[in-house]
Amino acid sequence: xxxxxxxxxxxxxxxxxxxxxxxxxxxxxxxxxxxxxxxxxxxxxxxxxxxxxxxxxxxxxxxxxxxxxxxxxxxxxxxxxxxxxxxxxxxxxxxxxxxxxxxxxxxxxxxxxxxxxxxxxxxxxxxxxxxxxxxxxxxxxxxxxxxxxxxxxxxxxxxxxxxxxxxxxxxxxxxxxxxxxxxxxxxxxxxxxxxxxxxxxxxxxxxxxxxxxxxxxxxxxxxxxxxxxxxxxxxxxxxxxxxxxxxxxxxxxxxxxxxxxxxxxxxxxxxxxxxxxxxxxxxxxxx
Amino acid sequence: xxxxxxxxxxxxxxxxxxxxxxxxxxxxxxxxxxxxxxxxxxxxxxxxxxxxxxxxxxxxxxxxxxxxxxxxxxxxxxxxxxxxxxxxxxxxxxxxxxxxxxxxxxxxxxxxxxxxxxxxxxxxxxxxxxxxxxxxxxxxxxxxxxxxxxxxxxxxxxxxxxxxxxxxxxxxxxxxxxxxxxxxxxxxxxxxxx
Numbered sequence: 121x122x123x124x125x126x127x128x129x130x131x132x133x134x135x136x137x138x139x140x141x142x143x144x145x146x147x148x149x150x151x152x153x154x155x156x157x158x159x160x161x162x163x164x165x166x167x168x169x170x171x172x173x174x175x176x177x178x179x180x181x182x183x184x185x186x187x188x189x190x191x192x193x194x195x196x197x198x199x200x201x202x203x204x205x206x207x208x209x210x211x212x213x214x215x216x217x218x219x220x221x222x223x224x225x226x227x228x229x230x231x232x233x234x235x236x237x238x239x240x241x242x243x244x245x246x247x248x249x250x251x252x253x254x255x256x257x258x259x260x261x262x263x264x265x266x267x268x269x270x271x272x273x274x275x276x277x278x279x280x281x282x283x284x285x286x287x288x289x290x291x292x293x294x295x296x297x298x299x300x301x302x303x304x305x306x307x308x309x310x311x312x313x314x315x316x317x318x319x320x321x322x323x324x325x326x327x328x329x330x331x332x333x334x335x336x337x338x339x340x341x342x343x344x345x346x347x348x349x350x351x352x353x354x355x356x357x358x359x360x361x362x363x364x365x366x367x368x369x370x371x372x373x374x375x376x377x378x379x380x381x382x383x384x385x386x387x388x389x390x391x392x393x394x395x396x397x398x399x400x401x402x403x404x405x406x407x
Numbered sequence: 408x409x410x411x412x413x414x415x416x417x418x419x420x421x422x423x424x425x426x427x428x429x430x431x432x433x434x435x436x437x438x439x440x441x442x443x444x445x446x447x448x449x450x451x452x453x454x455x456x457x458x459x460x461x462x463x464x465x466x467x468x469x470x471x472x473x474x475x476x477x478x479x480x481x482x483x484x485x486x487x488x489x490x491x492x493x494x495x496x497x498x499x500x501x502x503x504x505x506x507x508x509x510x511x512x513x514x515x516x517x518x519x520x521x522x523x524x525x526x527x528x529x530x531x532x533x534x535x536x537x538x539x540x541x542x543x544x545x546x547x548x549x550x551x552x553x554x555x556x557x558x559x560x561x562x563x564x565x566x567x568x569x570x571x572x573x574x575x576x577x578x579x580x581x582x583x584x585x586x587x588x589x590x591x592x593x594x595x596x597x598x599x600x601x
Contacts, residue, residue, distance in 0.1 A: 142587025183582035
């Protein structure tokens with residue numbers, strides 16, 4: 121059985137094509153190489169399995185699956201993995217854990233309060249291992265780790281709900297990532313794929329209890345509220361399974377379509393496919 | 408690995424078990440092609456499927472990439488975790504670790520649940536063959552872990568080659584930057600012929 125040697129790379133004509141790692145894309149020196157490529161001896165090769173994309177002179181390869189890599193200004197949801205000296209390490213679903221510095225959080229009792237030594241010694245009273253935090257990416261460290269901050273009343277510790285994990289590429293970046301759905305549930309869409317679904321707590325109530333921003337105590341949540349939260353969580357899950365973009369609009373459409381089924385049926389394949397097609401049709405109609 | 412070790416947490420099967428012999432006639436392996444009627448220069452037919460271990464439900468513990476590889480009777484599955492936070496916080500390059508395990512039912516005799524030195528040696532072999540193909544300099548401080556499970560085995564060398572191919576497919580599925588995918592096959596020298 122003879123093996124075919126790879127064809128010589130074409131000088132021009134980089135049409136959108138699917139490549140595997142090691143495929144030569146072009147040897148035209150006019151092109152610059154972007155993500156998902158490497159170059160050797162004037163030839164640009166693909167380093168991932170995916171689709172070749174060309175924007176003007178930039179050639180890159182977009183893989184089918186990609187790890188979340190943060191950008192400054194991203195709104196994310198993360199889980200505290202470690203309490204270190206004057207900082208917390210946060211799992212943000214990326215190549216490296218993010219870092220939340222003690223100087224980047226709001227101290228209870230007003231933003232103007234100075235950080236004291238006793239704050240450094242009792243960091244677990246703010247965030248302990250396993251807590252979920254809603255934060256924004258402030259900057260990068262030298263090694264590429266994300267530096268997070270929660271310096272706004274809307275950010276901070278998450279309570280009263282459940283976490284759903286989705287593909288990061290399904291959560292588009294938009295003006296607002298905190299939504300209150302008409303069914304009475306709050307949704308936090310982390311751009312890193314972590315989504316928090318919780319009982320609705322009015323903003324005025326949050327501001328009134330400035331000292332309780334790091335409390336671990338949940339509000340009392342009734343059975344009906346729990347069912348609504350579970351239904352929304354399952355809707356997000358089925359959107360994720362069928363690769364539909366997760367926005368407040370698509371979640372609302374999915375929720376409305378799901379009311380015909382029981383909450384646990386939303387996890388079955390047939391119902392999931394039916395509802396996802398329903399949502400996609402409505403989204404197209406809207407566009 | 409002593410055969411006398413008894414695992415107290417499990418109901419133990421017989422200490423020593425061998426596959427029953429069904430045929431009474433003696434077969435010369437190379438007289439007329441191979442035992443499974445392949446030509447001497449023919450590889451076993453290949454089937455690869457990527458993504459069998461993708462998240463089916465709420466779990467955040469799904470691997471970044473996975474692959475299921477079949478080659479004739481050999482069946483191997485691989486899960487890739489990472490790139491994720493590595494143990495060393497001062498490493499300039501990422502690290503690639505491989506874990507290799509035969510399922511207890513995969514060979515024609517029952518294998519132990521505990522990892523043997525054989526499996527550890529094969530894991531190192533897999534690491535040395537795959538790591539050079541990964542662009543580890545683009546993953547500082549991160550670690551990429553591959554977990555290979557042999558579901559059915561058919562010859563040690565051929566199974567190792569299948570494992571290498573399976574890991575390559577899983578790495579591509581995970582979107583990890585590679586210089587090229589690694590392909591492997593096993594050969595034997597019979598007289599003068601490969």
